[in-house]
Amino acid sequence: MGRKAFVGGNWKMNTQRESATALATAVAKATEKASRDVEVVVFPPFPYLLPVGDAIGPRVRLGAQDAYTEASGAFTGEVSVAMLADCGATHALTGHSERRHVLGESDTLVGAKTRAVLDGGLTCVVCVGETLEQREAGETDTVNERQTRAALEGVSAEGMARVVIAYEPVWAIGTGRTASPADAQQAHAALRALLAKLYDDKVAAATRIIYGGSVKGANAAELFGQPDIDGGLIGGASLDAEEFGAIVTAAAKKVH
Ligand code: PEP
Secondary structure, three states, X not given: OOOOEEEEEEOOOOOOHHHHHHXXXXXXXXXXOOOOOEEXXXXXXXXXXXXXXXXXXXXXXXXXXXXXXXXXXXXXXXOOHHHHHXXXXXXXXXXXXXXHHOOOOOHHHHHHHHHHHHHOOOEEEEEEOOOHHHHHOOOHHHHHHHHHHHHOOOOOOOHHHHEEEEEOOHHHOOOOOOOOHHHHHHHHHHHHHHHHHHOOHHHHHHOEEEEEOOOOHHHHHHHHOOOOOOEEEEOHHHHOHHHHHHHHXXXXXXXX
């Protein structure tokens, strides 16, 4: 079964209203000719979801960088999935390494957020990945497995149709250090084998597993050329529409 390539632009805590809108407009232009076989999503900061949603046009989808587990109530500072959907978001990230390691989110919380995103009807991009220390200790697959199992607890095989897994080695995020295509492929293949174990071969074959960690226009094609790498989650390079457009073009060349 063919998997539609996926490229997400995680803007993190960058841009302001005017620059966010300008970037969204530029991303729409830079990606408008790219094959519809690539799903393109931008993840701006919460306050700019509405203006970015208005500026991205029909080709690019809107995503949120996080979502809270509860629907409403006394949770100061949090944003519910229903609120995100109301602002036009169709996707949300969960478990980004900055939320895990800077903000201290646990595997359990990431699992609860993932279920909330799926229950709310959005597509969930679940991020997993090992630290440098864990990689050097040979724990890459163990960490990925632990984080993935926790994130997908309670997610049905049908629910997996709206899950994208992002493998993002922590040491490669924002560092300019990219995993080699072979190392990334190995981690992706292990994740796909895990999905076969948790669900079945059909779910494993259908689920997009994307790579994140210092992807640029110059290294995207080689990474996306690996059999189990179905696109990328892009941080720094997503703030440059041309660079992001080049990454989307590289994903469009991927044939499964
Ligand atoms: C990210 O934030 O998910 C990411 C991969 O960042 P960068 O591309 O800057 O490494």
